[in-house]
Amino acid sequence: MHRLALLTICMTLSTVAVAGAADDTLKPKDDGYRGIWFTLGQFTDAPYGKGEWKDFWDYGDKYSGGLGTYTAKHLPLAIYAPAVKKTFFCYGGSKGGQRYLYNMISYYDHQKDRVPRPTIVHDKGGVDDPHDDSSLTIDPEGRIWVYVAGRGRSRPGFVYRSARPYDIDRFELISSDEICYPQPWYVEGEGIFELFTKYTGVRELYWNFRKPDGSRGEDRKLAGIEGHYQVSFRQGRRIVTAFNRHPKGMPDNRTDLYYLETRDLGKTWQTVDGKTIAPPLVKPDNPARVKAYSEERRLVYVKDITLDGDGNPVILAVTSSDHRPGPQGDPRTWEVLHHKGGAWRIHKVTNSTHNYDTGPIWAETDGSWRIIGPTGRGPQRWGGGGEVAVWRSRDEGATWTKVRDVTKDSPRNHSYVRKVIGAEPDSPFAVLWADGHADKLSVSRLYFTDFEGKTVRRLPYDMKEDFATPEFLKAP
Numbered sequence: 001m002h003r004l005a006l007l008t009i010c011m012t013l014s015t016v017a018v019a020g021a022a023d024d025t026l027k028p029k030d031d032g033y034r035g036i037w038f039t040l041g042q043f044t045d046a047p048y049g050k051g052e053w054k055d056f057w058d059y060g061d062k063y064s065g066g067l068g069t070y071t072a073k074h075l076p077l078a079i080y081a082p083a084v085k086k087t088f089f090c091y092g093g094s095k096g097g098q099r100y101l102y103n104m105i106s107y108y109d110h111q112k113d114r115v116p117r118p119t120i121v122h123d124k125g126g127v128d129d130p131h132d133d134s135s136l137t138i139d140p141e142g143r144i145w146v147y148v149a150g151r152g153r154s155r156p157g158f159v160y161r162s163a164r165p166y167d168i169d170r171f172e173l174i175s176s177d178e179i180c181y182p183q184p185w186y187v188e189g190e191g192i193f194e195l196f197t198k199y200t201g202v203r204e205l206y207w208n209f210r211k212p213d214g215s216r217g218e219d220r221k222l223a224g225i226e227g228h229y230q231v232s233f234r235q236g237r238r239i240v241t242a243f244n245r246h247p248k249g250m251p252d253n254r255t256d257l258y259y260l261e262t263r264d265l266g267k268t269w270q271t272v273d274g275k276t277i278a279p280p281l282v283k284p285d286n287p288a289r290v291k292a293y294s295e296e297r298r299l300v301y302v303k304d305i306t307l308d309g310d311g312n313p314v315i316l317a318v319t320s321s322d323h324r325p326g327p328q329g330d331p332r333t334w335e336v337l338h339h340k341g342g343a344w345r346i347h348k349v350t351n352s353t354h355n356y357d358t359g360p361i362w363a364e365t366d367g368s369w370r371i372i373g374p375t376g377r378g379p380q381r382w383g384g385g386g387e388v389a390v391w392r393s394r395d396e397g398a399t400w401t402k403v404r405d406v407t408k409d410s411p412r413n414h415s416y417v418r419k420v421i422g423a424e425p426d427s428p429f430a431v432l433w434a435d436g437h438a439d440k441l442s443v444s445r446l447y448f449t450d451f452e453g454k455t456v457r458r459l460p461y462d463m464k465e466d467f468a469t470p471e472f473l474k475a476p
Contacts, residue, residue: 059324074233075232157176332354345397375402445458456474
C-alpha cells in the first residue's frame with residue numbers, strides 16, 4: 001500500500017480509537033528546562049558585493065538557534081489562570097539538551113514563586129524539528145488542552161487534555177489529527193475554535209470546531225492562495241486572523257497581507273469593513289487584502305495580531321527584501337498596521353537584523369501600545385533573534401520609543417518572544433522566550449520578564465528537587 005494512504009488510514013483510525021480515552025497514568029517529568037536547538041540547514045549562495053557583502057555562507061543558516069518557543073504560528077503558548085494564580089506554558093524541550101524534541105508543559109506559581117519539574121506531554125521519538133512544538137488552551141473547568149503540532153503529512157499532530165483541572169501530571173490523548181501550526185482558542189460556553197494549516201501540496205489555512213467532549217466536525221478551508229502563514233487572536237466570540245501568501249507555493253516568496261474575522265464560530269467570515277466573504281480565498285486580489293506588498297517587492301513575516309480599545313485590529317509584521325540572512329535583506333522593518341476610520345494606517349517601529357526576529361504586541365487599557373521583542377543586534381549578528389527590548393507608543397503606533405533594553409551583552413541570541421494570554425498588568429511573567437547560539441549547537445535556556453522588562457528570570461536548566469525558584473538575571 002502507498003505510504004501516504006497507509007498514514008492517512010492510520011491517522012483516521014487513531015482519531016477514532018483515542019477520542020475521549022481516559023489515561024490516568026502519570027506523564028514523565030524532565031529534570032530541567034532545556035530548550036530545543038535546531039538548524040534548518042538552508043545555506044544559499046549569494047553574490048559577492050562591496051563592503052560587508054561576502055559569500056552568503058558567512059551569514060549562516062536561514063534560521064537556527066534556540067527554538068523552544070518557535071513558531072509565531074504556534075499560539076497561544078502561555079496562558080495565565082487567575083483561579084489558581086499560575087501561568088501555564090508549553091515549549092519545545094530537548095532530551096538531555098540534545099537534538100531530540102520533547103513536547104513540554106509546565107507552570108509558574110505566582111504565589112509560591114516557583115516552577116515544578118516540567119512534564120513531557122509527548123515524545124515524538126527522535127524528531128528534532130521545532131515545527132512540532134505545541135500550543136495550548138484552557139477550558140472553563142480548568143482542563144488544559146495541549147496541541148502537539150504535526151509537520152506536513154508525514155508527521156501527525158496530537159491533541160491532549162489534562163485529566164484533572166489545572167494539573168500537568170496526567171493527560172489523556174483525545175485525537176491524532178492533521179494539524180500543523182495549531183492555534184486553539186477556547187470560546188467559553190462553546191468549545192475550542194481551531195485555526196491550523198494543512199499541507200495540500202502547499203500550506204493552506206483551515207478551521208474546525210471542537211466540542212468540550214473532544215469531538216470535532218469536518219475541516220473547512222479558509223484560504224488557499226498558493227500557501228499561507230497566519231497569526232490570530234480571540235476576544236469573546238470574535239476570532240481575528242492575519243496572514244500572508246506564498247507566490248508559486250514558496251514560503252521564501254511570502255508577501256502581501258490579509259485580514260479576516262468571524263464572530264459566529266466560522267459560520268460566516270467578514271473582512272475588516274464587515275463584508276461577508278465565502279471561503280476559501282483563492283485569488284491574490286480579494287476584499288480581505290490589507291496591503292499588496294508584492295507591488296513593492298517586499299516579503300512579509302507576520303508576527304502577531306491584537307485589537308485596540310475600540311475593537312480595531314492591529315497587526316505586527318516584519319518586512320524584508322530578501323529571505324536570506326545577511327545585509328542583502330536590509331532594511332528589515334518592524335511595522336504595525338492599524339485599521340481605523342475605514343483605512344489601514346501603517347507605521348514603522350524600528351529595524352532589526354533578521355526576518356525571523358519575533359515578538360508580540362499589546363494595545364493596553366490606557367491607550368498605549370507595547371512591543372517586546374529581539375530588536376537589538378545580538379552576539380550572532382546575522383542569526384535569528386538578538387537582544388530583547390521593550391518599545392512603547394502613545395499615539396496608536398505612529399511613533400515608537402524604546403523604553404528599556406531587557407537583555408544586554410548576552411552570549412547567545414534571544415529568540416521568539418511570546419506573550420502570556422491574560423497576564424495581569426503587574427505580572428512578573430508577561431512573556432516567555434528562549435536563547436541559543438545561531439551559528440553552532442549550544443544549550444538553550446528559557447526566560448521570562450514583566451511588561452516593563454525590569455526583571456529577567458531564567459528557568460532552571462538542571463533541577464535536583466521537584467520545585468525550584470527561577471533565578472534573577474535582572475532584579476527589580
